[in-house]
Amino acid sequence: MPEVPDLSGRVVVITGGSSGIGAAAAAALARLGAAVAIVGRSPVKTQAVAAATGAAPFTCDFAQLDQVRRLAGELAAAYARIDVLANNAGLLSRRRVLTADGHELTLQVNHLAPFLLTHLLAERLGEGSKVLVTSSRMQLVGRIDRRDLAPRGDGTERTPRYRPLRVYGTTKLENVLFASELARRWGGRGVAAASFNPGTVRTDFGRRGGLAVALAYRSPIRHLLLSPAEGADTLVWLASTPAGEAWRPGGCYERRRPARSHPRARDQGLAAWLFDRSAELVGLA
Numbered sequence: 001m002p003e004v005p006d007l008s009g010r011v012v013v014i015t016g017g018s019s020g021i022g023a024a025a026a027a028a029l030a031r032l033g034a035a036v037a038i039v040g041r042s043p044v045k046t047q048a049v050a051a052a053t054g055a056a057p058f059t060c061d062f063a064q065l066d067q068v069r070r071l072a073g074e075l076a077a078a079y080a081r082i083d084v085l086a087n088n089a090g091l092l093s094r095r096r097v098l099t100a101d102g103h104e105l106t107l108q109v110n111h112l113a114p115f116l117l118t119h120l121l122a123e124r125l126g127e128g129s130k131v132l133v134t135s136s137r138m139q140l141v142g143r144i145d146r147r148d149l150a151p152r153g154d155g156t157e158r159t160p161r162y163r164p165l166r167v168y169g170t171t172k173l174e175n176v177l178f179a180s181e182l183a184r185r186w187g188g189r190g191v192a193a194a195s196f197n198p199g200t201v202r203t204d205f206g207r208r209g210g211l212a213v214a215l216a217y218r219s220p221i222r223h224l225l226l227s228p229a230e231g232a233d234t235l236v237w238l239a240s241t242p243a244g245e246a247w248r249p250g251g252c253y254e255r256r257r258p259a260r261s262h263p264r265a266r267d268q269g270l271a272a273w274l275f276d277r278s279a280e281l282v283g284l285a
């Protein structure tokens with residue numbers, strides 16, 4: 001029988017913990033003994049998952065970076081050390097929307113807000129801590145344009161209009177590059193980072209994503225999609241097994257194995273550039 005990991009005494013923070021993959025991961029990690037904190041946008045959903053799993057509830061809308069700063073302060077006040085930070089919250093905006101911070105919404109929620117949160121919690125992430133990021137197979141359609149991290153069409157370029165799936169895929173490629181560069185930069189102080197693709201999972205995600213996503217997630221084949229617990233499996237595995245032994249820091253995983261990732265996912269120059277550019281965009285540079 002495989003050994004069941006014991007996470008007693010470990011603190012795990014999961015963003016996007018109020019629903020889907022994050023809620024399933026919270027339940028699984030709490031069962032392994034971890035003290036779990038979940039972050040959700042909806043207070044009602046977050047409270048409900050917290051009550052069902054025994055997790056501590058925190059709320060934050062990543063569309064507002066001030067709220068991310070507030071959340072980081074609350075988490076830092078509640079926990080002297082964070083063993084696992086799972087940056088899992090994500091969305092796919094159907095239209096190009098700019099946040100009050102001036103960033104495209106999908107880019108901010110999926111990449112910039114977790115980038116900022118991770119940095120603001122740096123002092124709570126020490127030797128042996130892990131930072132995990134939920135990416136997607138959609139990273140394969142991502143395309144990083146150094147002029148605009150959420151590529152937009154302005155009528156004069158090859159992308160004449162906002163393409164939600166392309167922008168979403170780009171943020172998911174950014175997730176992979178962030179995890180790999182974080183592993184390089186913070187590895188020296190014992191922090192391991194990785195990303196993973198959950199597969200196609202039956203969650204609320206499909207309801208929010210528009211026609212193309214809805215077709216995939218709400219069609220008659222919906223029952224063939226993974227359950228949230230199956231989608232959370234690789235996250236739970238990364239959180240509960242030793243970095244450097246079970247998995248390689250900086251890697252992207254799927255079904256507990258190295259994932260097929262975007263050709264540019266291993267471009268260290270691009271990852272370093274993205275890291276520095278993201279720091280500028282969230283006011284950390």
Ligand SMILES: NC(=O)c1ccc[n+]([C@@H]2O[C@H](COP(=O)([O-])OP(=O)(O)OC[C@H]3O[C@@H](n4cnc5c(N)ncnc54)[C@H](OP(=O)(O)O)[C@@H]3O)[C@@H](O)[C@H]2O)c1
Pocket residue numbers: 015016017018019020021022039040041042043045046060061062063088089090091109134135136137197198199200201202203204205206208
């Ligand atoms: N489902 C799939 O097939 C699939 C495939 C590949 C990757 N993923 C990724 O998996 C992650 C989890 O998605 P899911 O499938 O579990 O979808 P979900 O059920 O819709 O959960 C998304 C989570 O993100 C939170 N969230 C959304 N917008 C937010 C915002 N502005 N601020 C803070 N939190 C926000 C939601 O909070 P509230 O519910 O409280 O609003 C919810 O907890 C995402 O990063 C997604 O891109 C999903």
